[in-house]
Amino acid sequence: AQRVTQPEKLLSVFKGAPVELKCNYSYSGSPELFWYVQYSRQRLQLLLRHISRESIKGFTADLNKGETSFHLKKPFAQEEDSAMYYCALRHGGATNKLIFGTGTLLAVQP
Amino acid sequence: NAGVTQTPKFRILKIGQSMTLQCTQDMNHNYMYWYRQDPGMGLKLIYYSVGAGITDKGEVPNGYNVSRSTTEDFPLRLELAAPSQTSVYFCASSYTRVADTQYFGPGTRLTVL
Numbered sequence: 407a408q409r410v411t412q413p414e415k416l417l418s419v420f421k422g423a424p425v426e427l428k429c430n431y432s433y434s435g436s437p438e439l440f441w442y443v444q445y446s447r448q449r450l451q452l453l454l455r456h457i458s459r460e461s462i463k464g465f466t467a468d469l470n471k472g473e474t475s476f477h478l479k480k481p482f483a484q485e486e487d488s489a490m491y492y493c494a495l496r497h498g499g500a501t502n503k504l505i506f507g508t509g510t511l512l513a514v515q516p
Numbered sequence: 517n518a519g520v521t522q523t524p525k526f527r528i529l530k531i532g533q534s535m536t537l538q539c540t541q542d543m544n545h546n547y548m549y550w551y552r553q554d555p556g557m558g559l560k561l562i563y564y565s566v567g568a569g570i571t572d573k574g575e576v577p578n579g580y581n582v583s584r585s586t587t588e589d590f591p592l593r594l595e596l597a598a599p600s601q602t603s604v605y606f607c608a609s610s611y612t613r614v615a616d617t618q619y620f621g622p623g624t625r626l627t628v629l
Contacts, residue, residue, distance in 0.1 A: 410558070449520075450559075450606065450620040492558065503549070503574065504618060506558035 408433050410495050412507035419483050420515050427478040427510050429467075429493030438496035439476040440504070441467055445489045453478075453491070463487070483514045517542050522607050522621035529597040529628045537592040537624050539607030547610045548590040549618065550574075550582065552603040559606060565590055597628045 409432040419425055431437055441453040454462045456469040456476060467478045476493060490509050497503040523538045541548065546567045551559040561574030565584040579601055581593040590609075594601060607621040 412558075415556070449622045450608075452617045455617075503561055503564060504559075506551075506560075508556065508558045 408495060408497060408505050410493050410505050410507035412491075412493055412510050414510045415508070416511045416513065418513045418515060421485055422482050425478075425480045425483045425487070425512065425514075427491050427493075427512065429476045429478065429507060431474050431476060431493075431495050433474075433495055437469070437471075437476075439467075439469060440494045440496070441465070441476075441478050442492045442494055442506075443489050444492070450492070483512075485514045485516060488512055488514045519543065520607055520609055520619050520621035522605075522624050524624060525622065526625045527627070529594075529626065531597060531599065531628060533597050534593070534595050535597070535626075537594075537605055537607075537626075539590045539592065539621060540588050541590075541607075541609040541619070542588065543609060543611070543619065544587060545609035545611050545619070546587070547612070547616075548584065549608045549610075550580070550590070550592045551606045551608065552576065552601075553606060553623075554603050562592065562605075594626075599628050602626060602628045 411430045440455045442450050443453040444450045465480045469476050490511050492509045493507040494504040520541045549564045550562040553559045560576045563582040565571045568587050571582050605624045608618040610616040610618045
């Protein structure tokens with residue numbers, strides 16, 4: 407079955423510390439993965455997707471098929487990074503359905 | 517562009533009441549989705565639509581109905597509200613099906629008492 411697992415509900419770090427938000431997936435085909443973010447009082451929005459191999463706001467995520475992981479990383483956390491982060495897997499087929507993980511709340515302390 | 521808009525922002529229903537959650541997008545997107553988010557859980561897909569006149573069930577469709585008479589609008593109907601439907605509901609849209617960005621509305625917080 408297709409599934410996305412985010413093992414941490416809360417990740418608390420100090421400003422300037424490295425951040426790694428974990429995401430593991432279960433999918434039988436070739437996965438397409440995303441990270442969405444929800445800042446306080448804002449709507450859910452796309453942060454990055456693995457096919458773009460981009461860095462957004464200093465965040466990167468590498469797809470590791472061997473470990474079935476798509477962890478989100480940033481070398482130096484900023485207070486404005488505090489938000490809820492969701493990993494999502496695109497469901498195959500003729501639609502663009504997404505399967506979401508349960509989310510990780512990142513709290514960056516000053 | 518306003519993007520994806522949802523109304524109402526909050527609503528309290530009694531058991532057995534019905535209501536419609538409105539969703540409108542002004543980006544001319546073909547694909548639209550309804551998700552629900554329960555506390556401590558990820559978003560789960562209720563229904564989706566790939567274009568006007570075409571809808572299909574997602575993971576958790578029971579207790580809901582949808583229609584898509586226009587490209588812009590995708591209302592979600594609750595016929596007989598139950599406490600299990602207490603949740604935050606998000607509408608989203610995307611232009612294509614190929615790993616495209618989904619744009620989300622601000623959400624509707626529904627409580628059924």
